[in-house]
Amino acid sequence: MSSVNYISQSGLNKLREELAHLESVERPKISKQIAEARDKGDLSENAEYDAAKEAQGLLEMRIAKLKETIANSRVIDESKIDTTKVQMMNKVKIKNLKNNAVMTYTLVSDSEADLKAGKIAVSTPIAQGLMGKKVGDKVEIKVPSGVVPFEIIDISL
CATH class of the missing domain: 3.10.50.30 (Transcription elongation factor, GreA/GreB, C-terminal domain)
Structure with missing residues (x-):
């Protein structure tokens, strides 16, 4: 369970913009990299595929963290x-x-x-x-x- 994060309106807007960018630009880019690496054949020895999967995991972790921060944010008047x-x-x-x-x-x-x-x-x-x-x-x-x-x-x- 996370604590409340007090934030300014501009700070919240910045977090939302970053989340939108990660979900709409970075996520499809990594999915494309995984698909391209998968098309190259044997996944057991495919370093490109492993790197793309690792990048995807890190991206998804960042997206989840941003969503949690936004959900727990309270804008200060x-x-x-x-x-x-x-x-x-x-x-x-x-x-x-x-x-x-x-x-x-x-x-x-x-x-x-x-x-x-x-x-x-x-x-x-x-x-x-x-x-x-x-x-x-x-x-x-x-x-x-x-x-x-x-x-x-x-x-x-």
């Missing part, structure tokens, strides 16, 4: 998000008190996380350490490289 304390969908500006570096992250679901775009999953140590805190709060967050002190500078949408 962004108009009702509170910015008095850190929570999902907030944009949080934090300052590393060790080196004075200032970073801005948006807290999103695991499926929407994209570090290059400044979106971190709420399941990450930094996001977990920030959840529920307010502007001006100082927090010490345990990360793989040790404990890092942060100060929350701003919370916005």
